[in-house]
Amino acid sequence: MSDMPPAVAVAQPAIATPAPIPLLDLKAQYATIREEVRAVVDRVMDSQYFVMGPEVEALEREVAAYSQCGHAIGVSSGTDALIAAMMAIGIGPGDEVITTPYSFFATAGSIVRLGARAVFVDIDPITYNIDPAAIEAAVTEHTRAIIPVHLYGQMADMDPIMEVARRCDLMVIEDAAQAIGAEYHGRRAGSIGHLGCFSFFPSKNLGGFGDGGMVTTNDAELAERVRMLRNHGMEPKYYHKLVGGNFRLDVLQAAVLRVKLPYLDGWTSGRQANAARYRQLFAAAGLGLAAESLGCLREGCRSDGLPAACDLGRASGLVMPGEKPGYRHIYNQFVVRTARRDAVIARLKTGQIGHEIYYPVPLHLQECFAGLGYRSGDLPASECAARETLALPIYPELTAEMQSAIVSAIAEVYT
Numbered sequence: 001m002s003d004m005p006p007a008v009a010v011a012q013p014a015i016a017t018p019a020p021i022p023l024l025d026l027k028a029q030y031a032t033i034r035e036e037v038r039a040v041v042d043r044v045m046d047s048q049y050f051v052m053g054p055e056v057e058a059l060e061r062e063v064a065a066y067s068q069c070g071h072a073i074g075v076s077s078g079t080d081a082l083i084a085a086m087m088a089i090g091i092g093p094g095d096e097v098i099t100t101p102y103s104f105f106a107t108a109g110s111i112v113r114l115g116a117r118a119v120f121v122d123i124d125p126i127t128y129n130i131d132p133a134a135i136e137a138a139v140t141e142h143t144r145a146i147i148p149v150h151l152y153g154q155m156a157d158m159d160p161i162m163e164v165a166r167r168c169d170l171m172v173i174e175d176a177a178q179a180i181g182a183e184y185h186g187r188r189a190g191s192i193g194h195l196g197c198f199s200f201f202p203s204k205n206l207g208g209f210g211d212g213g214m215v216t217t218n219d220a221e222l223a224e225r226v227r228m229l230r231n232h233g234m235e236p237k238y239y240h241k242l243v244g245g246n247f248r249l250d251v252l253q254a255a256v257l258r259v260k261l262p263y264l265d266g267w268t269s270g271r272q273a274n275a276a277r278y279r280q281l282f283a284a285a286g287l288g289l290a291a292e293s294l295g296c297l298r299e300g301c302r303s304d305g306l307p308a309a310c311d312l313g314r315a316s317g318l319v320m321p322g323e324k325p326g327y328r329h330i331y332n333q334f335v336v337r338t339a340r341r342d343a344v345i346a347r348l349k350t351g352q353i354g355h356e357i358y359y360p361v362p363l364h365l366q367e368c369f370a371g372l373g374y375r376s377g378d379l380p381a382s383e384c385a386a387r388e389t390l391a392l393p394i395y396p397e398l399t400a401e402m403q404s405a406i407v408s409a410i411a412e413v414y415t
Contacts, residue, residue: 021351023355052248063216069190070217072214075213083114083245096143096144097147101123111147120374120379123379126292128385136164136167151179152335154329177204180205190216200213206264229245270395271394271395272329274403278403278407282407286317291322321335331394393406
């Protein structure tokens with residue numbers, strides 16, 4: 001017999017699994033305003049008044065004041081805001097509208113739905129917004145309007161855009177779906193162009209409990225046209241001056257948004273603080289590259305038609321979001337660029353860290369727009385961004401510990 005003592009099973013300490021970090025945590029936001037929201041929901045339910053009326057009118061006044069505009073008109077979504085705005089200025093078959101190919105589909109889809117032609121020009125590689133220098137060359141006798149998009153929460157360079165519009169007698173519709181409260185040299189998104197369009201989709205900085213949108217303008221005549229168009233062109237009841245649509249904003253959405261609007265600047269400050277922390281953490285990890293230091297992506301081309309700088313030389317780090325002086329960036333998204341995007345995504349997935357690609361296919365290369373005649377290589381800065389950009393969590397409830405975990409996970413890809 002053996003003199004060895006019998007084997008004893010020893011319990012191994014449990015290895016803590018890091019909690020998932022979502023791209024956006026709406027539950028965390030809701031927890032801070034739950035009772036206020038429930039109170040207004042009950043108020044709407046008790047009223048049994050669900051479409052238009054005083055609650056919507058109050059939100060319109062509040063958003064107009066917040067956005068430094070004379071008028072705001074509540075509509076059913078950001079997409080319908082674009083459609084109603086273009087209908088108000090008479091966009092239709094045979095017209096051309098100049099816009100960016102690097103945006104959510106609704107920007108161009110709304111143009112095409114009205115029978116007009118979307119004309120795409122390339123982006124500024126630092127901000128990802130439309131390049132004002134490229135707009136005038138795209139103007140033809142059929143051009144009626146320009147739709148700049150304030151992407152990711154930073155406004156497009158509006159002064160030169162408005163100057164091109166003035167010289168060429170064009171209307172400007174700001175797609176500010178991602179940019180409520182963003183500023184350009186002291187002026188708010190939606191207040192500079194002839195019309196501005198906002199989205200209250202739940203993932204936006206000011207998000208409702210479903211779809212919703214707003215059109216802003218400083219032109220009283222345009223405001224009245226949008227008001228009629230959102231309600232079948234009707235004014236007064238059952239008398240139709242225009243052929244419009246059902247673009248009305250629900251009272252429930254307006255009531256919820258009115259609760260949230262006073263918190264918006266505080267939430268924006270939280271996003272801005274998180275953006276600053278990301279920059280510090282990535283710099284400490286030797287990965288944070290300033291977008292402004294990389295030069296223009298259109299300087300030099302490779303044999304495949306894409307800019308030489310797409311290589312990021314830059315394999316040594318991530319390019320931080322470009323933020324121009326004199327702008328107020330509200331960080332609807334925090335978007336980095338990396339030549340190692342697939343590897344970074346793989347590591348984020350293993351760590352259960354939320355992320356998203358906004359947007360993997362630029363609009364000029366979408367299958368449904370093949371008839372417009374664009375080809376790969378036509379708009380290289382947009383195509384390059386589509387290959388390399390990646391959004392990381394930026395919501396205001398994100399903690400410093402969460403951000404450290406995100407940066408550490410990404411740093412592993414590079415080390």
